[in-house]
Amino acid sequence: MAELSEELAGGGKVEGSGLRTITREAALELRGYKHACHVMLHAPDPDSKLFGRIPLRHAVLMMMRFDGRLGFPGGFVDPEDVSLEDGLTRELTEEVGWGENLCPITEEDHLSCQVREHPQKMVTHFYAKQLTLEELSGIEVSATHAKEHGLEVMGMVRVPLFTMRDGSGGLPAFLSNHFIGNSRSQLLYGLRVLKLVREDKLWEATRASQGVR
Amino acid sequence: MAELSEELAGGGKVEGSGLRTITREAALELRGYKHACHVMLHAPDPDSKLFGRIPLRHAVLMMMRFDGRLGFPGGFVDPEDVSLEDGLTRELTEEVGWGENLCPITEEDHLSCQVREHPQKMVTHFYAKQLTLEELSGIEVSATHAKEHGLEVMGMVRVPLFTMRDGSGGLPAFLSNHFIGNSRSQLLYGLRVLKLVREDKLWEATRASQGVR
Numbered sequence: 001m002a003e004l005s006e007e008l009a010g011g012g013k014v015e016g017s018g019l020r021t022i023t024r025e026a027a028l029e030l031r032g033y034k035h036a037c038h039v040m041l042h043a044p045d046p047d048s049k050l051f052g053r054i055p056l057r058h059a060v061l062m063m064m065r066f067d068g069r070l071g072f073p074g075g076f077v078d079p080e081d082v083s084l085e086d087g088l089t090r091e092l093t094e095e096v097g098w099g100e101n102l103c104p105i106t107e108e109d110h111l112s113c114q115v116r117e118h119p120q121k122m123v124t125h126f127y128a129k130q131l132t133l134e135e136l137s138g139i140e141v142s143a144t145h146a147k148e149h150g151l152e153v154m155g156m157v158r159v160p161l162f163t164m165r166d167g168s169g170g171l172p173a174f175l176s177n178h179f180i181g182n183s184r185s186q187l188l189y190g191l192r193v194l195k196l197v198r199e200d201k202l203w204e205a206t207r208a209s210q211g212v213r
Numbered sequence: 214m215a216e217l218s219e220e221l222a223g224g225g226k227v228e229g230s231g232l233r234t235i236t237r238e239a240a241l242e243l244r245g246y247k248h249a250c251h252v253m254l255h256a257p258d259p260d261s262k263l264f265g266r267i268p269l270r271h272a273v274l275m276m277m278r279f280d281g282r283l284g285f286p287g288g289f290v291d292p293e294d295v296s297l298e299d300g301l302t303r304e305l306t307e308e309v310g311w312g313e314n315l316c317p318i319t320e321e322d323h324l325s326c327q328v329r330e331h332p333q334k335m336v337t338h339f340y341a342k343q344l345t346l347e348e349l350s351g352i353e354v355s356a357t358h359a360k361e362h363g364l365e366v367m368g369m370v371r372v373p374l375f376t377m378r379d380g381s382g383g384l385p386a387f388l389s390n391h392f393i394g395n396s397r398s399q400l401l402y403g404l405r406v407l408k409l410v411r412e413d414k415l416w417e418a419t420r421a422s423q424g425v426r
Contacts, residue, residue, distance in 0.1 A: 050279055050364050059363060064277070064370035066263055067377060068387030137357065140368070144353045150272060150371055151263050155353070157277035157368035164280060174281030177390045 019114045019182060027113045027123045028084075034120065037088035038074030038183065039105060039127040040190045041096075043136040054162050058196045059136050062187070063095070063143075064154040071180040072126075072187075073153070084125055085109075095153050097142030105129055112189055114182060126186045128194055159187065161197050163205050171197070175209035232327040232395060240326045240336045241297075247333065250301035251287030251396065252318060252340040253403045254309075256349040267375050271409045272349050275400070276308070276356075277367040284393040285339075285400075286366070297323075297338055308366050310355030318342055325402055327395060339399045341407055372400065374410050376418050384410070388422035 027035070041061045048056040065071050073095045077087030085105050092098035092105075109127045116122055131139070143149060143156045160170040175184065188206060191197045197205070240248070254274045261269040278284050286308045290300030298318050305311035305318075322340045329335055344352070356362060356369045373383040388397065401419060404410045410418070 045363070048363060056363070064368075064387075066373055067382035068373050068384060068390070069382075070390075137363075140357045140362075141354065144350065144357065149353075150258070150261060150269070150350075154373060155277075155368050155370035157370065158363055160279055160281050160367060169280035169282075171281060173391050174277075177281070177283075178386050 018116050018118055020116070021112060021114050022123075024084075024107070024110050024113050024125070027115060027125070030115065030121075030123065032121055033115065034122045035077045035084060035087070035125060036075060036122065037077055037084050037091070037125040037127065038072035038186065039088060039092070039109070039129055040072055040111075040187065041129050041131055041136060041139060042190075042194070042196065043131045043133040045133050050162070054164070056161070058161060059133060060159040060161065060187075060191070060196065061136065061139065061156055062159055062183070063156050065180060066152045066154060067180070069178045069180040070157070071183045074127075085127075088125075088127065094147045095143070096139050096156065097146035098139070099142065102131070102135060103129075111193065112186070124182060124186075126190070128190050161191070163201065163208065167208055168211075171202075171205040172208035175206060231329050231331055233329070234325060234327050235336075237297075237320070237323050237326050237338070240328060240338070243328065243334075243336065245334055246328065247335045248290045248297060248300075248338060249288060249335065250290055250297050250304070250338040250340065251285035251399065252301060252305070252322070252342055253285055253324075253400065254342050254344055254349060254352060255403075255407070255409065256344045256346040258346050263375070267377075269374070271374060272346060273372040273374065273400075273404070273409065274349065274352065274369055275372055275396070276369050278393060279365045279367060280393065282391045282393040283370070284396045287340075298340075301338075301340065307360045308356070309352050309369065310359040311352070312355065315344070315348060316342075324406065325399070337395060337399075339403070341403050374404070376414065376421065380421055381424075384415075384418040385421035388419060 043059045045056050045059045062070050063073055073092055074088055075091040077084055081087035088105055089098060105127060109129050111128045112126045114124050140156050160174050163170045163172055192199060192202055256272045258269050258272045275283050276286055286305055287301055288304040290297055294300035301318055302311060318340060322342050324341045325339045327337050353369050373387050376383045376385055405412060405415055
């Protein structure tokens with residue numbers, strides 16, 4: 001259970017993963033590392049109920065990638081990008097049709113940062129951006145027209161945040177899917193620190209996901 | 214490997230699953246069974262190349278469901294539905310915004326049919342409908358406005374049909390995700406009989422998916 005606990009904590013050295021959590025400032029001082037930025041787009045959804053009874057509370061976006069794995073939109077920052085956030089916005093434009101009508105992603109939205117040495121020296125930055133439900137729905141539409149639709153992005157999906165009565169349907173089953181890199185940990189971390197799922201529910205769902213198959 | 218072979222064959226009794234393959238006619242003569250209809254919407258895509266070099270060849274649609282599992286659009290046929298295909302079309306209208314501009318789904322599109330006794334007496338009908346790429350892209354857009362969007366349907370995704378050089382990215386990793394009921398078998402069956410993936414490639418991807426995690 002130590003590993004599960006570390007995954008939910010999203011801090012310090014994550015045993016076995018080769019990932020270390022550092023600050024954004026420390027990451028920017030590293031030399032010879034590639035930087036990848038990904039973002040969890042989310043919106044409050046206080047009114048929707050599945051089957052008229054399960055409250056959804058929040059909409060959280062991930063995507064099915066070209067390689068058959070789930071992940072967050074984003075990607076590597078190019079050397080010509082002015083900032084991490086500029087690089088992220090460029091990726092979002094290509095992947096989900098991120099528009100200039102939206103409030104820009106800034107340093108304020110930076111949530112966590114992890115560094116690894118193998119197989120290559122790399123820093124993964126994780127952002128979270130709160131939108132209105134209307135804006136988030138707009139992203140789902142614009143994503144179907146984006147440059148990378150049907151190529152790098154096979155489709156946007158919302159994350160079920162509830163656990164059904166059978167104890168596995170919903171978040172536990174979703175977590176048992178195949179995720180790229182540390183995106184599953186990033187999802188859990190984001191849900192926890194933004195309080196989108198209650199901590200005990202998140203713990204239960206993470207534990208239940210290990211027994212889903 | 215016997216199980217894998219049966220899964221790809223999609224015929225006869227599938228050992229261990231409790232599913233029997235029967236004809237549509239035999240299924241309609243059964244009494245006291247629920248009928249579920251699902252469809253694989255697909256379209257030729259001869260021009261698109263991932264990273265400018267991996268040909269996509271076909272677009273095939275599945276969806277992320279409310280319960281965190283992948284599946285095909287469709288659902289249970291209601292007693293008031295005039296036919297299986299009427300019931301399927303009603304479900305598609307709610308789930309993906311299926312429009313009257315599209316060629317209707319008919320008996321001709323029925324691909325396979327399986328019956329099971331436990332946990333309930335049920336017949337699963339599997340259809341495949343070829344669209345133009347433009348029509349399929351239209352479904353991806355209309356799905357974001359459909360009644361069940363964000364509720365029963367968390368998003369439409371295209372299935373990567375290729376296998377990347379690492380031997381796991383693409384179809385193998387996709388197949389290692391979590392699927393509802395017999396939808397993974399239905400996907401493999403559909404890809405095989407419609408020749409959307411070459412049989413040896415399909416076999417390799419299915420085998421590779423077992424070692425992806």
